[in-house]
Amino acid sequence: MTTKNIVLAGLGLAFAASAHAEGVAKPDKVAVCAACHGENGVALQPIYPNLAGQQASYIEHALHGYQSGERKNPIMGAQASGLGEADIKQLAAWFSQQPAKDYVPDVDAGPTAKK
Numbered sequence: 001m002t003t004k005n006i007v008l009a010g011l012g013l014a015f016a017a018s019a020h021a022e023g024v025a026k027p028d029k030v031a032v033c034a035a036c037h038g039e040n041g042v043a044l045q046p047i048y049p050n051l052a053g054q055q056a057s058y059i060e061h062a063l064h065g066y067q068s069g070e071r072k073n074p075i076m077g078a079q080a081s082g083l084g085e086a087d088i089k090q091l092a093a094w095f096s097q098q099p100a101k102d103y104v105p106d107v108d109a110g111p112t113a114k115k
């Protein structure tokens with residue numbers, strides 16, 4: 001193998017790794033979100049939405065909405081205000097790649113429960 005071929009083979013591997021869906025590195029800032037949304041995007045309390053398996057573009061859109069004030073929520077407004085564009089992209093990629101939790105509705109609870 002010539003040096004040129006080795007370099008090209010290396011580039012091919014690097015490209016394959018970055019294109020692979022599970023190759024998303026965990027951003028450090030996940031630790032902040034984890035307090036409510038869980039490290040893997042499965043929320044710790046029902047009042048916090050699950051982010052696991054959500055579309056990355058939706059997560060980005062939501063975070064931009066909190067930043068601009070188009071979407072108003074005191075908790076998330078504060079959380080989103082400290083994020084840069086790179087953070088938003090990385091966090092959206094991370095949560096979108098986590099397996100979504102199966103949702104099993106509890107028919108004995110909530111407003112539609114038959115008492």
Ligand code: HEC
Nearest residue numbers: 032033035036037047048049059062063073075076079091
């Ligand atoms: C203190 C708890 C808390 C923390 C920490 C937190 N969030 Fe949230 N998050 C919420 C709540 C509550 C909502 C629902 C707000 C609403 O109704 O708009 C929410 C909503 C969201 C949504 C919109 C979900 C949807 O389905 O529309 C996204 C995206 C999100 N958070 C991302 C993040 C990210 C990324 C971080 C870390 C930088 C983070 N959150 C940190 C509590 C939190």
